[in-house]
Amino acid sequence: MGMRRKFIADMMLGRLARWLRLYGYDTLYGVEEDGEILRIARDEERVIITRDSGLSRRAKSLGLEVILLGSNSLEGQVTELEEHGVEFGELSPASARCPKCNGPLRRASGEEVRGKVPEAVYQKYDEFYICEKCGQIYWPGRQWREMVRMAEKLKNARGG
Structure with missing residues (x-):
């Protein structure tokens, strides 16, 4: 699977962020300011996950990797991420990150x-x-x- 991608999720995606953490993905969540999300994504080489097309456009114009989700449901969002090559293998506490704070x-x-x-x-x-x-x-x-x-x-x- 190559380099395991790191993410930053926008404020609308709290459930999805916890889900990604459970599967071991380093996922930041809780940053409210779009400009701050863009800065962190650039500095920490994180993929932005958002439902906000404005934020998605800004990210793309800065050459940042972004996944724009259309779905409102967790199921739909997970499916969309899989279509972008994000893998959800076995759920195991040994490889999970803390769903609360993203710590290892x-x-x-x-x-x-x-x-x-x-x-x-x-x-x-x-x-x-x-x-x-x-x-x-x-x-x-x-x-x-x-x-x-x-x-x-x-x-x-x-x-x-």
């Missing part, structure tokens, strides 16, 4: 998270991941299963 996740020991997660969770799971940036702890529990289910649903909906 690393495997954490049970000892390390003890007292920081509910005792029942500590007893039940032996697989934990911690965000190196914001410290959020993840484990393959209910939320993770829901995301995996959603991923399957998206795949099936697109006959993939």
Whole structure:
């Protein structure tokens, strides 16, 4: 797949940004100013993902790579990204980034998270991941299963 692309998503694409992070894509989100989005994209060699045709035109005129999405739904947006060669392989916490802050996740020991997660969770799971940036702890529990289910649903909906 060559160099794994990095993205910056506009303010309309919060769900999509979290989705990309879960699949391990370095994706910035939360920058409100178009000029700032363009500057960051240029400085950090990020592909701009937007639903704003004005922003898309400005990006292209500056020679920046941009993906202009037409769809309102997450399913539609994911499909459009795939058409632009963005791959969504297996959803795995080992390769995901933090959906909250985009920080890298690393495997954490049970000892390390003890007292920081509910005792029942500590007893039940032996697989934990911690965000190196914001410290959020993840484990393959209910939320993770829901995301995996959603991923399957998206795949099936697109006959993939």
